[in-house]
Amino acid sequence: MQLSEVGEFGLIHRLSAIIGGRGGDPSGVFLGLGDDAAGFQPPENRHLVATADMLVEEIHFRRSWLSSRALGWKALAVNLSDVAAMGGEPHFALVCIAVDSPTSVEYVEGIYAGMQSLAERFGVRIAGGDTVRSRAGLTLSITVVGSVEPERLATRAGARPGDLLVVTGTLGDSAAGCMALLAGPRAAEKVPPSVLEAHRLPQPRIAEARAAVATGAVTALMDISDGLAGDLHHICEESGVGAELDAGAIPLSEACRDAAARLRLDPLQLALTGGEDYELLLAVSPERVDEVRAAITEATGTRTSVVGQIQPAGCQLLLPNGTRVPLSGAGYQHFPSE
Missing domain, CATH: 3.30.1330.10 (PurM-like, N-terminal domain)
Incomplete structure (x- = not known):
């Protein structure tokens, strides 16, 4: 009609x-x-x-x-x-x-x-x-x-050097689904359906956030909409700090890895810069990180991962081979520079 x-x-x-x-x-x-x-x-x-x-x-x-x-x-x-x-x-x-x-x-x-x-x-x-x-x-x-x-009330400001960085769920799934859809119907048919669902039907982490802030140990919080790297830079900017991410600790699902392999993409880059995961990124007092993680899991069953730490200045990525490289703040932008 x-x-x-x-x-x-x-x-x-x-x-x-x-x-x-x-x-x-x-x-x-x-x-x-x-x-x-x-x-x-x-x-x-x-x-x-x-x-x-x-x-x-x-x-x-x-x-x-x-x-x-x-x-x-x-x-x-x-x-x-x-x-x-x-x-x-x-x-x-x-x-x-x-x-x-x-x-x-x-x-x-x-x-x-x-x-x-x-x-x-x-x-x-x-x-x-x-x-x-x-x-x-x-x-x-x-x-x-x-x-x-x-x-x-949680904000992006408040993270302190020494705080640990925690994320919920897995990262990169939605970006993998988006890239498969961009590649066309045949590519979308070959990737695991869960990455397409992650892109189409994101799950707001309301109960997870409520459980975390109830502990009083969360110093900064935001959702991951533009990629882990870019959104971490937002927390660092608002809090006046730096951070180090551990590449080997970033949670990647088997579906994301499978889709990335089929699409000839790097799953780590999907997690860092892909965006639209709508998972949570939390800065947590180090002595209470186990308490916060347990509160989230007990309330919701959602997995959590410690992926890095707040430091006084500078943002860097710790690679699996032990080397450190600058962490770009690149994420999705509506008005990118030419």
């Missing part, structure tokens, strides 16, 4: 059947769709945190790469991951979507169904937004609001 057959308000009515109407719920939203703005009651004695991310067709995704439901899931997931990076809990999302005329109603409904599936998992309410026409392509812009106890 074409969008012109239902019109803007007909589309909104259909979407409200997926994400809910005016009523309130435990997210703190007491007034949902139907008015000019949503109503939200913030939790007592907490700071609010807010984030926004945009996905633009042919920049962040191609429709041939993933289903409409997966696109909706991913669009919301990257925002929830930012709230996790602050140690917070997400409450509600505002979704703005620009859609071109050839897009079907069913495709848009699939996007919202994917978002709603993830939102329900984390108790998040899609409380409103905007729907507009695009002259070409599809753009999704999502704002998520969450909250965090003041004593548990």
